[in-house]
Ligand SMILES: [Zn+2]
């Protein structure tokens with residue numbers, strides 16, 4: 001009988017090596033994005049090398065979001081955590097602490113051009129009740145495409161740090177996405193420049209568009225909380241009505257994250273109509289008109305120009 005050939009451990013080494021390298025190629029990094037806009041950018045840059053979880057999803061309001069135990073579990077397993085910072089995500093510090101995650105937290109607004117808010121914050125209206133959101137640096141920095149390009153760079157850097165072998169891939173994707181941002185920025189500048197001077201003031205429910213205002217020269221008015229009574233305060237509405245008159249505002253817009261009742265009331269009392277919905281702090285769901293950051297910016301510009309140019313989109 002033939003003696004069975006003895007198999008040495010070393011014969012397995014090439015196989016083991018092959019298994020390890022293929023595992024490395026398929027291992028994705030776990031990425032947490034705090035809200036939908038950063039999530040969309042992360043998806044563009046990370047594509048199939050990342051497993052992405054977005055905490056505050058489409059049409060969600062990051063201000064009032066209550067994290068779930070599943071969020072904490074995901075956070076604990078994360079390799080990369082991407083947040084906006086500037087006190088936008090009220091829940092994030094508690095969630096990071098509770099999850100005991102060891103992943104680095106990237107503030108995507110790092111090195112962006114940040115506007116200091118002279119009022120130290122802005123108002124939200126929940127069921128007519130004014131809530132002051134203290135944020136000395138305006139957190140809505142993504143409303144400037146120039147800033148979005150910095151978000152993209154920060155996201156690519158975070159991915160490179162977590163996954164060195166994928167760095168070229170992330171940087172290539174960031175470059176491709178940035179060229180789309182450049183093209184859109186140019187298009188928006190041209191479109192907005194065509195709006196007549198006397199139609200450049202509009203009204204929104206909360207002050208989320210100051211970066212957009214600074215980049216494209218549209219003036220946004222929003223109600224300021226005067227009273228904190230449970231019912232919609234007549235004083236809050238009276239204040240904005242005076243501003244609308246003084247500035248000859250041309251249109252009022254609802255926002256996807258907030259109840260449209262207050263802006264509807266303002267529009268009715270000002271003799272204006274609600275001319276559409278702007279996306280401020282969250283994307284729409286996939287079937288909606290603002291399911292990506294690029295689509296959101298384009299939708300907002302089309303909605304604005306259509307309203308102030310008497311129903312005709314100006315090209
Ligand atoms: Zn806010």
Ligand SMILES: [Zn+2]
Pocket residue numbers: 140206207208280281
């Ligand atoms: Zn906001």
